[in-house]
Amino acid sequence: MIPLAIANQTVREAMRRRVMWIFLISGLFLIAMGPVFGFLSPKDSQTVLRSLGLAAILLAGLFITIVTCIYLIPVEIERRTIYTVLSKPVQRYQFVLGKFLGGFATVFINIAAMGIVFLVLIYTQEHKVPMDMLLGVVMTFFQMLLLAALSIFFSTFTTPVVNFFLSFGVFMVGNLSSVTDSLASNPNPLVSNAGKIVHYLLPNFGNFNIQNSIIHPTIEIKNQEVFMMQNIIYAIVYSLVLLTLAVLIFDRREV
Amino acid sequence: MSDLYSEVVRGSVTVWVFFSTLPLGKEVHILMASAIKIDGLTKKYIDVWQKQEVIAVNDLNLDVQEGEIFGFLGRNGAGKTTTIKMLLGLIFPTGGDATILGKPMGDNSVKQSLAYLPEETYFYDSMTGWDLIDYYGRLFKIPQPERARRVQQCLEKVRLQPDAWRRAVRGYSKGMRQRIGIAQALINDPKLLFLDEPTSGLDPIAHAELRDIVGSLKDEGKTVFLSSHQLADVELICSRIAIIHKGKLLTTGTIKELVEGERTEIVAQGSALHNGVFAKLKSIVPSVSIEGEDRVRLISTSAEEINAVIDLVRGAQGQIVAVVPQKRTLEDVFVETIRREEGEI
Amino acid sequence: MATKRLPDDLQNRRKKAVPILIVLYALTMFLQAQIDPRVRELRSGEQGLESTSGGLGGEFLLLPLLGFREAAAGLLWVRCDEFFHSGDYDAILPLVRLITWLDPHAENVFITGAWHLAYNFTDSTERSDRRYIVPSQELLKEGVRNNPRIPDINFELGWQNYDKVKDYSAAAAAFTAAINTRAWKGSDDFPYGAPLKTHHILAHTYAKQGRIPEAIAEWRRALARSAEQLARDPRNFTYISLNAAEKNNIKELFQRYHDRYTDHDHEKSVNPTKYPFVIAPPKGSNIPKPWDVNLHVKFEAPRPKVFKMSGTMNIADGARLEVRISDWDYDARDMKRRDVVSKEILQKFKVEEDQTILMDTASVRKNRFEKELDMSKDPRMYSFAADTYKVIFTFNIRTTSPHIQDRHGYSGEGLMDVKEHIVLDRHIDLLGTKMIEGQDGEGPVWDGKSVPWLIDGKGVYGQPARLVRVTYKLSRKQLLGLEPITNKDVVPNDAL
Numbered sequence A: 001m002i003p004l005a006i007a008n009q010t011v012r013e014a015m016r017r018r019v020m021w022i023f024l025i026s027g028l029f030l031i032a033m034g035p036v037f038g039f040l041s042p043k044d045s046q047t048v049l050r051s052l053g054l055a056a057i058l059l060a061g062l063f064i065t066i067v068t069c070i071y072l073i074p075v076e077i078e079r080r081t082i083y084t085v086l087s088k089p090v091q092r093y094q095f096v097l098g099k100f101l102g103g104f105a106t107v108f109i110n111i112a113a114m115g116i117v118f119l120v121l122i123y124t125q126e127h128k129v130p131m132d133m134l135l136g137v138v139m140t141f142f143q144m145l146l147l148a149a150l151s152i153f154f155s156t157f158t159t160p161v162v163n164f165f166l167s168f169g170v171f172m173v174g175n176l177s178s179v180t181d182s183l184a185s186n187p188n189p190l191v192s193n194a195g196k197i198v199h200y201l202l203p204n205f206g207n208f209n210i211q212n213s214i215i216h217p218t219i220e221i222k223n224q225e226v227f228m229m230q231n232i233i234y235a236i237v238y239s240l241v242l243l244t245l246a247v248l249i250f251d252r253r254e255v
Numbered sequence B: 001m002s003d004l005y006s007e008v009v010r011g012s013v014t015v016w017v018f019f020s021t022l023p024l025g026k027e028v029h030i031l032m033a034s035a036i037k038i039d040g041l042t043k044k045y046i047d048v049w050q051k052q053e054v055i056a057v058n059d060l061n062l063d064v065q066e067g068e069i070f071g072f073l074g075r076n077g078a079g080k081t082t083t084i085k086m087l088l089g090l091i092f093p094t095g096g097d098a099t100i101l102g103k104p105m106g107d108n109s110v111k112q113s114l115a116y117l118p119e120e121t122y123f124y125d126s127m128t129g130w131d132l133i134d135y136y137g138r139l140f141k142i143p144q145p146e147r148a149r150r151v152q153q154c155l156e157k158v159r160l161q162p163d164a165w166r167r168a169v170r171g172y173s174k175g176m177r178q179r180i181g182i183a184q185a186l187i188n189d190p191k192l193l194f195l196d197e198p199t200s201g202l203d204p205i206a207h208a209e210l211r212d213i214v215g216s217l218k219d220e221g222k223t224v225f226l227s228s229h230q231l232a233d234v235e236l237i238c239s240r241i242a243i244i245h246k247g248k249l250l251t252t253g254t255i256k257e258l259v260e261g262e263r264t265e266i267v268a269q270g271s272a273l274h275n276g277v278f279a280k281l282k283s284i285v286p287s288v289s290i291e292g293e294d295r296v297r298l299i300s301t302s303a304e305e306i307n308a309v310i311d312l313v314r315g316a317q318g319q320i321v322a323v324v325p326q327k328r329t330l331e332d333v334f335v336e337t338i339r340r341e342e343g344e345i
Numbered sequence C: 001m002a003t004k005r006l007p008d009d010l011q012n013r014r015k016k017a018v019p020i021l022i023v024l025y026a027l028t029m030f031l032q033a034q035i036d037p038r039v040r041e042l043r044s045g046e047q048g049l050e051s052t053s054g055g056l057g058g059e060f061l062l063l064p065l066l067g068f069r070e071a072a073a074g075l076l077w078v079r080c081d082e083f084f085h086s087g088d089y090d091a092i093l094p095l096v097r098l099i100t101w102l103d104p105h106a107e108n109v110f111i112t113g114a115w116h117l118a119y120n121f122t123d124s125t126e127r128s129d130r131r132y133i134v135p136s137q138e139l140l141k142e143g144v145r146n147n148p149r150i151p152d153i154n155f156e157l158g159w160q161n162y163d164k165v166k167d168y169s170a171a172a173a174a175f176t177a178a179i180n181t182r183a184w185k186g187s188d189d190f191p192y193g194a195p196l197k198t199h200h201i202l203a204h205t206y207a208k209q210g211r212i213p214e215a216i217a218e219w220r221r222a223l224a225r226s227a228e229q230l231a232r233d234p235r236n237f238t239y240i241s242l243n244a245a246e247k248n249n250i251k252e253l254f255q256r257y258h259d260r261y262t263d264h265d266h267e268k269s270v271n272p273t274k275y276p277f278v279i280a281p282p283k284g285s286n287i288p289k290p291w292d293v294n295l296h297v298k299f300e301a302p303r304p305k306v307f308k309m310s311g312t313m314n315i316a317d318g319a320r321l322e323v324r325i326s327d328w329d330y331d332a333r334d335m336k337r338r339d340v341v342s343k344e345i346l347q348k349f350k351v352e353e354d355q356t357i358l359m360d361t362a363s364v365r366k367n368r369f370e371k372e373l374d375m376s377k378d379p380r381m382y383s384f385a386a387d388t389y390k391v392i393f394t395f396n397i398r399t400t401s402p403h404i405q406d407r408h409g410y411s412g413e414g415l416m417d418v419k420e421h422i423v424l425d426r427h428i429d430l431l432g433t434k435m436i437e438g439q440d441g442e443g444p445v446w447d448g449k450s451v452p453w454l455i456d457g458k459g460v461y462g463q464p465a466r467l468v469r470v471t472y473k474l475s476r477k478q479l480l481g482l483e484p485i486t487n488k489d490v491v492p493n494d495a496l
């Protein structure tokens, strides 16, 4: 209840941020450019439309998630609104959870908006609803869930500027799962251990990158449902880990 | 998941405890006369470079009774806000303890009956006044028809003009913000309010209005812990005060005790009063000032002295012109107390 | 030291949270281990894609998008390396192209990519696809253009020409360019432009070309440099042995040179036949006649695209007879591709699908050789799309082993063939080769002017190699076994 009330208020506050709208509109613009680029490109225009759309959702989603989530808690502390909240019967974990849910709902609204525009655009071109594209959007969405948790986690002990680079950096490194996976099986123990640490300890954002496989019709994802479910569970469990850590740190924080 | 789960458990336990203690409520109330009991509370800040230590609050002991308006006075940086924040669990003490309404400070359940108006707050200023108070109402889990009623009640009570209720807080004046701040503190009908300088920076009319609102809380049986620099206000509405300086408690007591003291001024007059009488008077009271050929003003500190002086004057055919009990302002007390601490007196 | 005291409920929560945290974290690792094989499978499915990104996740495109071109290239290279290990060769080329575009200074990618092109595309019997040599060398040349101060790419270009293409003049040019690279302070070889080994291999290249004096001069340059190295660190065993090896190489080169040539009076032993420099003994001398290799070749197509070469050759064991089956106009088209390097070569390392070429060798044992060449199993490599083909058998004394060179001379001066299969390697590089004084003042002294001969109407001096060669001109039908192959299909060397 309380986290939901906080989340509700957080979404309203976040949706007012101008920078979020800039990224959302850029994302929508890029998606809308798909058919134009498809027309210009020598490649199959459907492929261009699809890859551009998914890339736009990912990129805009990435920035929206980061710029939204890094500010949620620091702004409350800076404006001292947190005093009025924490002096009410609100547990600190409820506050963190509420902020996370609010940030996440904001991201959801944005990705859903872009996703719907994207799917409708494809529908107008192909006259059918592409299920695999929907899955692509869903995977991006869960990738952003994990990123939101990461940014919230960092925001309990860093400033927004530092957090921006930290979140971005971990997202990048976590995205190189194919590289870290190769490194993990390197014969050099130093390299392989470093690879394993990055691969298993850091949040593995690369798991969610299925754009290539769904864009190219020749590739099939075997046991697609299991794969998706595993990734979704991974995102949720890892987010829980990050949020628990965030709460433990925030519990000690003097506001 | 586990957090949500434990919240559910905690919530139901709280409800159960609440109901099971309900019949005992009155007894508990009578047993616990202290709303706040502070015991050796200390807060040290360590400089980032570990080179020096700031003691914001130093071994503070205080007892605030239920139902009183307690003035918490001190200069800027004395440690008032720090104390309040510790009591609310926003920051953590480095030593000492405190109980609030019988529960250890920072305890979540007791916050149900607490209110806090921070100094200089910026609210979520894109929200309207109504929505803002409504939001705080949600944090107390006040269900809907009741919540709307309470929001309206609070806004009316702080006399925020109704045309501003549905406007964004961003456009509010300082006085309106302060009213909204008090309104959010009242939404849960608290037993104990911590008000950190609620009347600073207001015009005289608004100032008086808000002061009266705070004063009226006493009539509702609420306890108020009021941190303020407005000594005139404090003198008017508070029953007891404490003065803290550089984190240390200097003095505490009722206003009456602190202000009135035991001094009485006596003015005597008469042509028969001459140097011999003056000398005798000086032997009775230490402070005697001769104001002309036939007039004298003295300060006595006890009833025997007063009687002795009157007897002497009357015996010498003189007249007692005035016997005035000497009353100081709270400001005098405050300045004197701090000067004495600083070694200036 | 002041320590914060947290309320009890916060501390209790901490105690409770830690075990839950550990369990959840372990669960993420477990899940990751479950996901990994699926992701790998997915990515391996993507690798076959014919896209420039090689079926890579969006993460690789994010980096260059943000301006981290080199970083992206580096990460891609890690990925590429894995494809090498997994044998996923098709995935490598687009990656090599992408990386070298992202980071034009990734010299090892140019080198490895070129090596991959030249060596790793093979038919079912491990014969490499020679058609990839043009794109491979174009990639190296692009690398040289992008990295004029890195000798390694030129070295690789030289090595490929030396080892694979056996174009020694191109190799010598590349090694020389590597040596002439402007020295830079960051390099291991400072104050030299290229590592010492470049001199060594250049000396060997000169020797293969027959430019013995230049080979010796190169060894001497190397010797000077290694002596300098040794002076700086006289107890370094590597330097000591390297220096000794160089000295030994010079000595051996001189010895061979001396043994092979000084017994002959070059002026008098000029061959009066139309094959200059084949040494015919002067009349009345007891020097034996030039050695007659007496080459007989039989080439048949017992089944379509399956060939059998056999025959006799009068030469010591260990000699190898090279065979090359190609389109008649293969070299002409290749030259054209090199002259006008198309976008396709540079962008996709594309080979001409309709070109066919095979190169192999057969060794001679007890004067006989025999080999089956099966070109039927690799239709993508051997399309047999042309109408006319050229099948060439060559014995090149320059690439043969030293013990045979000792008998017949570096350049085949002591060779002849009754069937007139001798042909001169008319390579212009032989210009200006001349003899020098011996190591200790004695040895062959040939001023380079005493043996003039003509190339394209110009009098030049040098040592052309004498190749023993038989060339067939065959039709497609003959190669498919539909029509017989006879001696009439042999084209006389004069006519080429």
Ligand SMILES: Nc1ncnc2c1ncn2[C@@H]1O[C@H](COP(=O)(O)OP(=O)(O)OP(=O)(O)O)[C@@H](O)[C@H]1O
Pocket: B045, B046, B054, B055, B056, B057, B074, B075, B076, B077, B078, B079, B080, B081, B082, B083, B119
């Ligand atoms: N986070 C902190 N780090 C270091 N010192 C602090 C910190 N917070 C407060 N202090 C110090 O503690 C002392 C008490 O501050 P506090 O805010 O409690 O004063 P105050 O009585 O509320 O003053 P004012 O009337 O100006 O509001 C001050 O000297 C202040 O500098």
Ligand SMILES: [Mg+2]
Pocket: B080, B081, B082, B119, B196
């Ligand atoms: Mg203060």
